[in-house]
Amino acid sequence: MINTIQELLRTSLELKGYPQPDKVMVARTKQESFGNYSTTLAMELSKTLKRPPLEVAQEIVSALPTNPAITKVEIIAPGFINFFLSPQFLQKVVAEINQAGANYGRSTVGKGQRVQVEFVSANPTGPLTVGHGRQAVLGDTIARILSWCGYQVEREYYYNDAGRQTRVLGHSVYYRYRQLLGYSEEFPEDYYQGDYIKEIAKKIKDEYGARFANDADNPIFKQAAEEAIFADIRKTLARLDIVFDSYYNEKSLYDDGRVNAVLRRFAELGVSYERDGAIWFRAGQYGGTADRVLWKSVVDEATYRLPDIAYHTTKFERGYDLIIDIFGADHHATYPDVLAGLRALGYDVSRIKVLIHQFVTLTQGGEKVKMSTRRATYVTLDELIDEVGKDVVRYFFLMRGMKSHLNFDLQLAKTEGEENPVFYLQYAHARIASILRKAQHLQIALTAEPDLSLLNEPETLALLNALTEFSEVIAICLNTLEPQHLTVYLTKLATSFHKFYTEHRVISDNLPLSQARLALVKAVQIVMANGLHLLGVAAPEKM
RNA sequence: GCCCCGAUAGCUCAAGUGGAUAGAGCAUCUGCCUUCUAAGCAGAGGGUUACAGGUUCGAGUCCUGUUCGGGGUACCA
Numbered sequence: 001m002i003n004t005i006q007e008l009l010r011t012s013l014e015l016k017g018y019p020q021p022d023k024v025m026v027a028r029t030k031q032e033s034f035g036n037y038s039t040t041l042a043m044e045l046s047k048t049l050k051r052p053p054l055e056v057a058q059e060i061v062s063a064l065p066t067n068p069a070i071t072k073v074e075i076i077a078p079g080f081i082n083f084f085l086s087p088q089f090l091q092k093v094v095a096e097i098n099q100a101g102a103n104y105g106r107s108t109v110g111k112g113q114r115v116q117v118e119f120v121s122a123n124p125t126g127p128l129t130v131g132h133g134r135q136a137v138l139g140d141t142i143a144r145i146l147s148w149c150g151y152q153v154e155r156e157y158y159y160n161d162a163g164r165q166t167r168v169l170g171h172s173v174y175y176r177y178r179q180l181l182g183y184s185e186e187f188p189e190d191y192y193q194g195d196y197i198k199e200i201a202k203k204i205k206d207e208y209g210a211r212f213a214n215d216a217d218n219p220i221f222k223q224a225a226e227e228a229i230f231a232d233i234r235k236t237l238a239r240l241d242i243v244f245d246s247y248y249n250e251k252s253l254y255d256d257g258r259v260n261a262v263l264r265r266f267a268e269l270g271v272s273y274e275r276d277g278a279i280w281f282r283a284g285q286y287g288g289t290a291d292r293v294l295w296k297s298v299v300d301e302a303t304y305r306l307p308d309i310a311y312h313t314t315k316f317e318r319g320y321d322l323i324i325d326i327f328g329a330d331h332h333a334t335y336p337d338v339l340a341g342l343r344a345l346g347y348d349v350s351r352i353k354v355l356i357h358q359f360v361t362l363t364q365g366g367e368k369v370k371m372s373t374r375r376a377t378y379v380t381l382d383e384l385i386d387e388v389g390k391d392v393v394r395y396f397f398l399m400r401g402m403k404s405h406l407n408f409d410l411q412l413a414k415t416e417g418e419e420n421p422v423f424y425l426q427y428a429h430a431r432i433a434s435i436l437r438k439a440q441h442l443q444i445a446l447t448a449e450p451d452l453s454l455l456n457e458p459e460t461l462a463l464l465n466a467l468t469e470f471s472e473v474i475a476i477c478l479n480t481l482e483p484q485h486l487t488v489y490l491t492k493l494a495t496s497f498h499k500f501y502t503e504h505r506v507i508s509d510n511l512p513l514s515q516a517r518l519a520l521v522k523a524v525q526i527v528m529a530n531g532l533h534l535l536g537v538a539a540p541e542k543m
Numbered sequence: 544g545c546c547c548c549g550a551u552a553g554c555u556c557a558a559g560u561g562g563a564u565a566g567a568g569c570a571u572c573u574g575c576c577u578u579c580u581a582a583g584c585a586g587a588g589g590g591u592u593a594c595a596g597g598u599u600c601g602a603g604u605c606c607u608g609u610u611c612g613g614g615g616u617a618c619c620a
Binding site: 023025027028029030031034038040043046047052053076077078079080123160163164165250276277278280289290292293294295296297298299301302303304308328329330331332333334356358359361399400401403404405406407408409412415416418419420421423424426427428430431432433434435436437438439472473475476479480482484485487488491492495498499501502503505506507508521542543 | 546547548549550554555556557558559560561562563564566567568569575578579580581582583584585599600601612613614615616617618619620
């Protein structure tokens, strides 16, 4: 409908000989009294035309072609042009929704293009925390939206298993293992303190006894830790209905020679150089902030940038049309270097979209707690799911914009859980289910062609209006890659439904009206269910 | 020091690219269940959108500065 109105306005501008702006802005109104859509076009043009906006608005409206969907066009000071949709147009949406069912709102704008969404990517050094939860839910929901809009989506989890972090992890297990064997050395403070390390150590001891007592660098420690921790991570993610298509590890980039290949190519291209025994990348010349070390001199190994660049070359080689990287704020300074590296190698970096989300600040009784996997000061995602359940966890994170620093207090989480707005949405869905059950019980059939013209009370028209907005919201979510618009919308839809529900009985003695209203609430249920599905939240039949 | 993100009701957060009277939930207070689910609805109170300037028809939104918070700024990831 927005497109239609834009076309009408463009036609009017042409008839009047007014200049055509690049974008004719048409937006939903905030208030019912302003109609369904409005444009600020007249106010924008008033400057270039050097005429008062109200006059411009008059002129535009006078040349506006008529359209059956629009009953009224109103001009309001200082120059808004408001459009009112006809009841007939609004009523039609009920039939469309019921016909499309679970597919209502899907689109094909993605044209089957392949998208990779990389997220979570937490190194397997400990359980996922509440902080990871935000990214996990955000990434998964973005993937769901892309897939819903016709993209072919793959979820990927990348992890580092070649650097110092995993070395420390292996040694942490080794020390616990030694302790279990009766050796009494101190456990180093900067090693992983969590109890899960002890459990892994115990398993090794149970299986192999003291065989590795003096073999700190035996790969078994690292491997056992990785395996055990990853098993837990997968389990936690599965509880949130998040399943990755692929896991990609850093080590393989060394094994298959990609890291060296990048290094060689950089040298050939002259974008790297040696200084002080280290190999540097001229990142500054390719959009980075400054030149960066790729290969260290103090230790014979790469910095994280090099494998990161190598990793991203595989994303291009794997042929994705769109590459989405979701990072926490701590990666903010590093990704420009990766992009610079890819640019230097000649890749089209515009295919990469980097989404940076802010952290979750953990508080406990008002005091800020610094989360650290190393020191085992964290609230695990599992604990949170235990406490409030999957739906609340997902919704809790999706309600917030990714740029907001959000505060999280576990003490508050439980009450937040009980009062969470997600139930408001689910309740609307369940209430409708209950009505439909009753209709079935009374053997009132859902007619294929109910008389939708009976749907014309103010609350009903407002509800219809909300229904027509769904596909617009999906489009916004796709363009911005910000799912929280959908949560805001679904709340609006639920409010609209609950108001309708308290004002009007669906099932009554009036059969045609009952059938029309049944079709309406069924449509609301479908949109609610589809929306909740996109958020990965359950749509219950009963509560 | 420099860079990025933020600061909105008592609390947690919203507010497509600058638009109309800044909105929800929680908390507080007042009404509404013989009816398809009261996990609901109606209403009240609560705001100098951190502060000071600027841009313009119009600023929570854009620009400059200040204060406070988070994250970076490494041959850590």
